[in-house]
Amino acid sequence: VFLNLTIAFEIYTFHHKNTIRKVGILYFYLGLCAVLKLDEHFITKQKQTYQRNVKREKLPAMLLPSYRRFWTRSGFIVTVCALTACTAGYPETPPLPALAKPAPFTPADSAFLQKLNEANMTLLALANSAKTNAGRSDIALLGTTMAKDITDTQAQLTKLATAHALTLTDKPDAKNQAFISKTQRLHGAAFDKAYTKAVIRTHTLIQPILSTEIITSQNTDAVKLAKDTQTKLADYKTHLQ
Numbered sequence: 001v002f003l004n005l006t007i008a009f010e011i012y013t014f015h016h017k018n019t020i021r022k023v024g025i026l027y028f029y030l031g032l033c034a035v036l037k038l039d040e041h042f043i044t045k046q047k048q049t050y051q052r053n054v055k056r057e058k059l060p061a062m063l064l065p066s067y068r069r070f071w072t073r074s075g076f077i078v079t080v081c082a083l084t085a086c087t088a089g090y091p092e093t094p095p096l097p098a099l100a101k102p103a104p105f106t107p108a109d110s111a112f113l114q115k116l117n118e119a120n121m122t123l124l125a126l127a128n129s130a131k132t133n134a135g136r137s138d139i140a141l142l143g144t145t146m147a148k149d150i151t152d153t154q155a156q157l158t159k160l161a162t163a164h165a166l167t168l169t170d171k172p173d174a175k176n177q178a179f180i181s182k183t184q185r186l187h188g189a190a191f192d193k194a195y196t197k198a199v200i201r202t203h204t205l206i207q208p209i210l211s212t213e214i215i216t217s218q219n220t221d222a223v224k225l226a227k228d229t230q231t232k233l234a235d236y237k238t239h240l241q
Contacts, residue, residue, distance in 0.1 A: 103219045105164045112213045112222060113161050116229060117168045119206050120157070122176045123199065124150045126183060130195055135188035139195060142239055146199075149232050153225070160221050196240045203233045 123146065130143025161168050172180060183194045206229075213226040 103221060105219050105222075106217070109213070109217055109219050109222045110164070110166050112209060112217070112226070113157060113166060114168065115206065115209055116225070117154070117157055117161075118172060118176065119202055120150050120154055121169075121172045122180060123202055124154070125172070125180045126195055126198055129180075129184045129191070133184065133187050133191040134195065135192050138239070139192050142236065143195075146236060153229060153232075156221075156225055160225065199233075199236050199240055203237045206233070 127143040127146035127150065131140055131147070134140040134143060158168065171177065179198070183191065183198065186194055210226045210230045210233075214223055214230070217223050217226075
């Protein structure tokens with residue numbers, strides 16, 4: 001009986017982690033064991049008395065096994081009751097949530113990241129030059145803002161490319177590098193004119209690429225990157241016009 005009660009208690013504590021409940025149930029089971037032990041002692045005394053009466057008065061002994069059957073079945077009854085108390089009324093453990101599926105990344109997404117990377121490297125080089133070469137203070141200030149924004153965008157772009165094993169170029173192509181070198185030699189009004197033209201031209205060229213990525217891509221990170229870039233380029237263009 002004690003073994004059965006111990007098993008029932010372990011099952012209960014598996015479902016209920018509350019320490020106070022554990023202690024309370026343990027004391028309940030120990031008390032129940034004590035009561036059953038007293039009951040066993042009482043039955044033993046009754047059996048001994050009945051055996052003496054059988055010998056003395058020659059009563060039928062067919063009732064003696066009933067005590068044995070009662071005590072043998074009592075352990076089973078207590079176990080069933082304990083297990084019922086442990087499991088009844090408590091919901092089953094909910095299933096684990098389904099794992100989130102990774103966002104799809106297509107060759108079109110790869111091509112978009114490469115084109116955006118090329119545009120960003122060109123604009124970043126020009127924005128850094130605007131800090132010192134611009135004739136207008138507002139263009140110099142815009143260059144500082146653009147340099148910070150593009151640096152942040154490049155960090156997101158690189159993280160996304162790395163997650164999908166995409167290697168980005170680390171410097172502008174020959175055509176853009178030649179334009180950067182030519183513009184960096186300009187100062188004052190000449191630089192302001194070339195810089196304004198370059199920003200507006202970049203916005204015009206990359207706008208269809210951004211729109212296509214936003215409409216067709218199923219990769220949420222790439223779409224967000226395209227939307228953020230679209231918004232910032234529109235702000236730069238508005239400031240320069």
